[in-house]
Amino acid sequence: NGYSILVDTSKCTACRGCQVACKQWNQLPATKTTNWGSYQNPKDLSAETWKVVRFADGVNGNGKVYWHFFTDQCRHCLSPGCMAAVEKDEIVQDEKTGAVIFTPNTKDLDFKATLEGCPYNIPRQDPKNKQLFKCTMCFDRISNNQIPACVKSCPTGTMVFGERDKIVDMAKKRVQELKKDFPQAQALNVDDVRVIYVVKEDPKKYYQYAAGK
Ligand code: SF4
Ligand code: SF4
Missing domain, CATH: 3.30.70.20 (Alpha-Beta Plaits)
Structure with a gap:
């Protein structure tokens, strides 16, 4: 069984608290950033950035603009x-x-x-x-009955940590709720990963590799 993390992107405000909490807990150095035309900073994951909030925007078929946030990290795959x-x-x-x-x-x-x-x-x-x-997965914390630093820092309830079965149920329930307004809502790769992202529409609109290559 083991643990899982739910990442309900529909609740994320891109505050980046999780990104900072990850750096703090793991004592990772700050990354020098430059203005590259996006609020996404640093631009990518690196040896010293293990969690990054990705920003994506565009225009849907109906002319409506979307702006999505995707707090990217290792999925802790069941078969990595x-x-x-x-x-x-x-x-x-x-x-x-x-x-x-x-x-x-x-x-x-x-x-x-x-x-x-x-x-x-x-x-x-x-x-x-x-x-x-x-x-x-903040292994030093979770093996001492503490939740991962990113989950602890999240002020919006986007991330939830717990037993894998319970998190899978939560993800599936959340998808059903979202489907009322967003027919394409889905939980990504539920059967393959421990870090389960819920998205409102096509995962490619969030990030190229959101649902895998
Ligand atoms: Fe390994 Fe899966 Fe993490 Fe990729 S996402 S580094 S395959 S455990
Ligand atoms: Fe902030 Fe939570 Fe989104 Fe991270 S997942 S950017 S902590 S709202």
């Missing part, structure tokens, strides 16, 4: 594609929680193959020591 490149114990999956952990030994992995194995474009490499990094 990133592990395809593993030879020994470079990447491990914790039995109790289900968290997928990149160990310091990931410095020996073929980065390109690991990235290609991940459907969600998540692993990133430290250019200096070659180690690979991503979200740990």
